[in-house]
Amino acid sequence: MTIQFNDETFRDDYTFFNSPVAIARFPFPFDKDDYMYSVNMEPHETGPEGTPFDVRFDVDEHYVSEMRDRAITLDEDPLRCQSLPHMELAGWDLLELIMVSKAADYPDLFTLNRDGDRWHWINKPLGIEQRFTFGDPTTLPYGPMEYITRQAQGDFAVLDQREDNLWMDAGMVTSQADWSLDFDIGMNFFEWHAPVPKAHEMGVFQRALKFLMHVNQDTPARRLNWTMTVNPRLDTSPENYHKWGPEKRTITPENVGQKQYLRVELQTFWRLPRSNALAFPIRCYLINLEDLTSVPKWGRRLHRVLRDLPDELADYKGFAVNRPVIVEYLSKFDDGAPTSAGIYPDETDVALNKVPARV
Amino acid sequence: MTRVTFSPSILSRPVYAPLESHGAGPTIMLCDAEGAAAILDLAERDPAVMDYAHVIYIPSGSDYTVRMRALEARQYHEAPSYDAITARYRKALADATMGTRLYLAGTEGLIGKAAAEALAAGLPAQAIQAEHRGSIARRMQCVHCKGVTEDVTTDPFTCSHCGLTLFVRDHFSRRLGAFQGVCVDAETPGEVPERQEILP
Known part of the structure; x- marks a missing residue:
């Protein structure tokens, strides 16, 4: 497997783009024509081949540029990466999980040699080679969680499990859908989800917490979440809301196809062996409406989902102000035809768009 | 009138109850x-x-x-x-x-x-x-500059550190001991809603 890494930006001039391969493998989050919160958890088993679900930690064409964007955000605001003192062991657990997984899933890109606690890590795409002693933070340039998550796409929350609850006690958060690690660190599962409308009353969080506390080392789990973002911006943080907020009001019927993105989070859940903490990677995928509607099934379905979404959810997800323009645009791609079950494009969709059937 | 009944809110917002004695102890x-x-x-x-x-x-x-x-x-x-x-x-x-x-x-x-x-x-x-008991003034952290403004009684209010106009959220951090304040005119700079006294 060879990946051609894009040279692109997620801020200022926004040169981010998806290749035809990236479009075809996009993790479209809707398996039917409507959406409401649910405990949509499933085992994180591998497959189908070529999709982001095929490996433990997906590496794609955005890897190198995303890591560059993370470094910029961390330089501007180091509080995006924090770990409460009792979470260092969990940081080592996470480092091991990611290194072992990447080296096994992408042997041409990553190498891990281990001789007892003396480890040798090579990250070819980022040009990193590091010898260090596992468990000794003085042998790494950063703490273990920060070190490895500067080399892994997506945000990472690391949750301590105690008192029948999960606690957001460490994290690396630079590509978030508008929540603040600095504010939420130390909160339990119900506290950090407190602002989400409707789901508490539906019992979603009580059930999700029960499920997550029983995730074992050999049963990682995953779910998809989504929102809408104007421009391909990873750092939609509350910290910088006054900087990116004005961009939300630049959507017009003429530019909506290019500037309005569907933002999908592939959330996975991993029990860590030494600390018994739960690693919670939140991987962000972006696709604009123009690219998304090149898959006819997705265009039809997204139109129906957004058109029929309850107002409270559109408000909470922060796109209520642009919904009329988005729905009007998408309506042109909805001929009323029935859609097939599941998230994947139809065979005919793929053929129509001349994207590789197997990506 | 020193006792206040707060309106029901989100789960991170603290709730208070009358102090209950655990008897003679440290x-x-x-x-x-x-x-x-x-x-x-x-x-x-x-x-x-x-x-x-x-x-x-x-x-x-x-x-x-x-x-x-x-x-x-x-x-x-x-x-x-x-x-x-x-x-x-x-x-x-x-x-x-x-x-x-x-x-x-x-x-x-x-x-x-x-x-x-x-x-x-x-x-x-x-x-x-x-x-x-007493005043319902809030202690607010500005999510942007991280400064804490004490005794906030209006919504929106002005961050005493960076000067942004912030709206008062009910989201509360026990670690910081503060509610979250977020820029109210982030999307439309200058369009600030009228200040109102905060309600319990």
Whole structure:
């Protein structure tokens, strides 16, 4: 497997783009024509081949540029990466999980040699080679969680499990859908989800917490979440809301196809062996409406989902102000035809768009 | 009228209940303003709660000093401000023995700050009780500059550090002891809604 890494930006001039391969493998989050919160958890088993679900930690064409964007955000605001003192062991657990997984899933890109606690890590795409002693933070340039998550796409929350609850006690958060690690660190599962409308009353969080506390080392789990973002911006943080907020009001019927993105989070859940903490990677995928509607099934379905979404959810997800323009645009791609079950494009969709059937 | 009924809100927003005596045992009591009345009520319900109590009272214009002194707590201290007693309070927390209970009473700002300090010192959350009395002014953290503005009574309000106009959220961090303030005109700079007194 060879990946051609894009040279692109997620801020200022926004040169981010998806290749035809990236479009075809996009993790479209809707398996039917409507959406409401649910405990949509499933085992994180591998497959189908070529999709982001095929490996433990997906590496794609955005890897190198995303890591560059993370470094910029961390330089501007180091509080995006924090770990409460009792979470260092969990940081080592996470480092091991990611290194072992990447080296096994992408042997041409990553190498891990281990001789007892003396480890040798090579990250070819980022040009990193590091010898260090596992468990000794003085042998790494950063703490273990920060070190490895500067080399892994997506945000990472690391949750301590105690008192029948999960606690957001460490994290690396630079590509978030508008929540603040600095504010939420130390909160339990119900506290950090407190602002989400409707789901508490539906019992979603009580059930999700029960499920997550029983995730074992050999049963990682995953779910998809989504929102809408104007421009391909990873750092939609509350910290910088006054900087990116004005961009939300630049959507017009003429530019909506290019500037309005569907933002999908592939959330996975991993029990860590030494600390018994739960690693919670939140991987962000972006696709604009123009690219998304090149898959006819997705265009039809997204139109129906957004058109029929309850107002409270559109408000909470922060796109209520642009919904009329988005729905009007998408309506042109909805001929009323029935859609097939599941998230994947139809065979005919793929053929129509001349994207590789197997990506 | 010092007791306030807060409207139901989101799960991170603290809720308060009348202080409940756990009897004679090691106790730190910290109150400001009308919060003194909550301590007086507690002592009336169970005078034994004062036997091992270290009471710190910040009057902030209230006048319960005579009655507070008359409680004859094991240790009693009056202070002009929270800042003035921070070192003393920290020492009391650091010296606290296993099983020490913390009773907080008064404004949300005092309760938020003092509870955060106690949690940071290692006191378990279950050992902390808080009863709100008096002003409903809030202690707000600006999510943008991270500065904390005390005694916020309007929504929106001006961050006392960076000057952004912030709206008052109910999302609350126990670690920071503060509610979250977020720029109200981020998407439409200059379009600021009219200031209103915050409601309970």
